[in-house]
Amino acid sequence: MPDAQHLTAEIRDMLMDCGLFDSLPPGDFQAAAGYFAIATMSEGQIIFTEGDAGTFMCILHRGQVSVRKTDGSGALVEIATLRKGRAFGEMAVLDGERRSATCVAASDCQLLTLGKDSLEKMLHEAPRIAARIIRALAVALSRRLRMQDGQRLSQQV
Template structure:
């Protein structure tokens, strides 16, 4: 299932084998929260199947959907890397099959298989950088 995730295109088949044991799998029913804004960030997810709604509280305390994530997309990775609280809520918009990587598992992988862990962290950093660049472009477009 990890091989289906575009996030990890730089990994070799041997890397996938080494990394697989550090991931867990979860089934989430439609409408179920995966995590809530403000929660401690202890894991990240990769959507194997299904869709996830990303929501934030607005100034009036109402949930506002900011994105819909589809298969292959990773989310929750910021909190795993920086240890901060969740910046948004993620709710299953349809039944979801998720691959999860906990912060503890990532730390263990750094000790056990540092080269594979470094490739995974690099892939996460690249994905986050692409999203930041895209957001920068959207902010600039709104100012014009």
């Protein structure tokens, strides 16, 4: 099965390259890679829609993703453009809530995906590695929240 081994090695390299999991020991990347998949999206393709159930999360490896939210009048408004290395969709996977925004491929994209079921499987089969992955995602979410709080504060001054 050289194809599966090649794919796992490619995913491992993408995980190492994204910068999100720099705290993981090198050996953990190989084990974690078996739980992720690669998805390719064309420009304009909807990755997921606000209000959807959160069944997977993504890490952007190549391309750009537009994050959009519905405003008071029902129009979709772009609130962010994501670039390489950024995780998204992780909130819904971690907390079980519905998607808080719509994500659309702003260019042709290559994504690493981690399904909620794959994360559960990793928690049972490799709990130490799963804990490190979840901790890294929590740290990234915390940083984003602190940045938003700082931006709100500077807008009020």
